[in-house]
Amino acid sequence: MATKYIWLDVDPGHDDATALLLALHxxxxxxxxxxxxxxxxxxxxxxxxxARCLLAFGAKRDIRVYPGAEKPLLRPAKHDPExxxxxxxxxxxxxxxxDSPDVxxxxxxxxxxxxxxxxxxxxxxxxxxxxxxxxxxxxxxxxGPMTNIAIFVAAYPNLLDAVEEFVFMGGGVGLGNRxxxxxxxxxxxxxxxxxxxxxxxxxxMIPINVSHMAIVTDAIHKQxxxxxxxxxxxxxxxxxxxxxxxxxxxxFFADAxxxxxxxxxxxxxxxxxxxxxxxxxxxxxxxxxRVDVELTGTHTMGETVVDIWNYQSCNDSWGTGGKNxxxxxxxxxxxxxxxxxxxxxxCDKVSPLNS
Numbered sequence: 152m153a154t155k156y157i158w159l160d161v162d163p164g165h166d167d168a169t170a171l172l173l174a175l176h177x178x179x180x181x182x183x184x185x186x187x188x189x190x191x192x193x194x195x196x197x198x199x200x201x202a203r204c205l206l207a208f209g210a211k212r213d214i215r216v217y218p219g220a221e222k223p224l225l226r227p228a229k230h231d232p233e234x235x236x237x238x239x240x241x242x243x244x245x246x247x248x249x250d251s252p253d254v255x256x257x258x259x260x261x262x263x264x265x266x267x268x269x270x271x272x273x274x275x276x277x278x279x280x281x282x283x284x285x286x287x288x289x290x291x292x293x294x295g296p297m298t299n300i301a302i303f304v305a306a307y308p309n310l311l312d313a314v315e316e317f318v319f320m321g322g323g324v325g326l327g328n329r330x331x332x333x334x335x336x337x338x339x340x341x342x343x344x345x346x347x348x349x350x351x352x353x354x355x356m357i358p359i360n361v362s363h364m365a366i367v368t369d370a371i372h373k374q375x376x377x378x379x380x381x382x383x384x385x386x387x388x389x390x391x392x393x394x395x396x397x398x399x400x401x402x403f404f405a406d407a408x409x410x411x412x413x414x415x416x417x418x419x420x421x422x423x424x425x426x427x428x429x430x431x432x433x434x435x436x437x438x439x440x441r442v443d444v445e446l447t448g449t450h451t452m453g454e455t456v457v458d459i460w461n462y463q464s465c466n467d468s469w470g471t472g473g474k475n476x477x478x479x480x481x482x483x484x485x486x487x488x489x490x491x492x493x494x495x496x497x498c499d500k501v502s503p504l505n506s
Contacts, residue, residue, distance in 0.1 A: 192235060224298060356476050393495070
């Protein structure tokens, strides 16, 4: 199985945390770095949350956090405490404290001790990995608003040949979740999403139509807590501290999705599907279509307009004028959770939470 080099842009966020865990512990994923953005919580919170997760999940010390955009390109910043709590990881127990020196040590700094920002970190990592064509292309994954990615596209057109693919969790096919028509990540910065969709790079969208299939049911939650628990058994105690932390994450997210959206069987792990797609694309069914973002609609701002019936005249290129996006249609749910639970088991062996 070929190793995939990735850069991960996140706004943790409960489901972003599971994406980080997968990115660290899928055997064929090589994580170069993590940039953070506004989104589920203010940007200072999302950056610290990413660092807390890297520490808790036993990341290698050469991976760093690079804080990025504090607001969208044009629109006011928007956050979602109803779903993720005030700090983005509401209700999660066992993570290291946000102001811990061990947490802060995960931020990338230059020789003068200044924090290295997302654009600089992303560009250097991609340039170094590509090595003028002698190295590896990098897949850039977004699990939040795509502000950082859009800025990279605009600032470094010379590095787009070094990008294998843009993969983002966001959008919907005729479906919204934080407005009648729009999914949250795209709604937060629709202009950034359109810039990425217009880039001449292969792009894949994991919409909420698909992520809503990946539900952490009671049966899966039991396996997360304690592998091998019989289906009919009572909810077990967590086998490790890491598993307790992950269980509290799932439980808070489940309560939020039940009260807000009426999800009674468990929460969907939207963002982790991006890593699963890059690691095991065979788990997904996709279709290539033209996708654009509604930028002016009074009621539809941020809607992903997927040209299902091929009304637009498009060529075979990626980006402007082409069928610019692979749109996921379905996921092998059992296969996805097998991948996730196997990654949790690998994380268990190295997580300092278990020390």
